Amino acid sequence: MLEVRGLTKRFGEVTAVADFSLAVADGETVALLGPSGCGKTTVLRIIAGLEQPDAGQVLLAGRDATDWPPERRGVGLVFQSYALFPHLSVGANVAYGLRFRRGVDRVARVEELLSLVGLSGYERRKPHQLSAGQQQRVALARALAPEPGILLLDEPLSALDAALRKELRGELRAILGKLGMTALYVTHDQEEALALADRVAVMREGRLDQVAPPAELYARPRTSFVAAFLGRANLWPGKVVSVDGDRALVEVAGERFPAERGEAREGDEVFLFFRPEWVHLGDGPFVAAVEGAEYLGDRWELRARFRDLPLVLIAAQDPRASTALSFAIPTSQAIRRQ
Secondary structure, rough: EEEEEEEEEEEOEEEEEEEEEEEEOOOOEEEEEOOOOOOHHHHHHHHHHOOOEEEEEEEOOOEOOOOHHHHHHHEEEEEEEEOOOOOHHHHHHHHHHHHHHHHHHHHHHHHHHHHHHOOOOEEEOOOHHHOHHHHHHHHHHHHHHHOOOOOEEEOOOOOOOHHHHHHHHHHHHHHHHHHEEEEEEEEEOHHHHHOOOOOEEEEEEEEEEEOOOOOHHEEEHHHHHHHHHHHOEEEEEEEEEEOOOEEEEEEEOEEEEEEEEOOOOOOOOEEEOHOOOOOOOEEEEEEEEEEEEEEEOOOOEEEEEEOOOEEEEOOOOOOOOEEEEEOOOOOOEEEEEO
């Protein structure tokens, strides 16, 4: 449904997007994830036709749409700021993209969409009479009104509080699934990307680092940047001393740890990567010095040190009485240093 090939965009001497390629299948939701300033919104604006690339192509349903104006592209846009017309009612805002439909059809479509986003009966209210979450629902309904082939969402939930973001992302996921909508969702929120998307594309400095389903991306990041950006990660510098099939032996601080080999080869300088929740406490051959702990409601997050290496751990009970803990790392991965 959507494919971009080799997109490059410069603003003066700054390269915002560099040789970026991505495909989104029909009915798929892809989250474009990355830190502020990495180029993800620029990619979205190029796809929407709001910016022209310096190089590369935008293909919509297999047709080259690189030079098409925005109104010809058949895409819906949802922004962080809602961008509702303050002088128009909710119904009129949703109907704005339906100016060429007959009156009866237009009214029916508005009622259908407001029901879909949980705002039946709100047609006559003005935007200022709605909560932030309700305004964002109206913005979504307006973007869906003309039945776009692709929905583009630019940080649509980032202005909302944490509880409302969680509620709305669940509703949004359900709506996209119900409609079979193709969507590209731009966000810097890792949890949001993992919860919403069929695949997540991680950007760094204008380039694509990795694209994968959420579970694969979290468990098997290809680069140390993806590992560290997508949740809490332990990354210890080491070296691959031997390889056996898809397994490797990694030497770190004088100790040897078995790990998934990934793309590493014998002799490579690597990071030994493992998530805090993968560590087993109290039953391992290694000892870490506890330096601090933070209570997070359902768990304790520990800051510790093994030899001269920082270590993040997860504990179910208050660990502050302990100055040292034994541990084992049954699951880890070797990531080549770049």
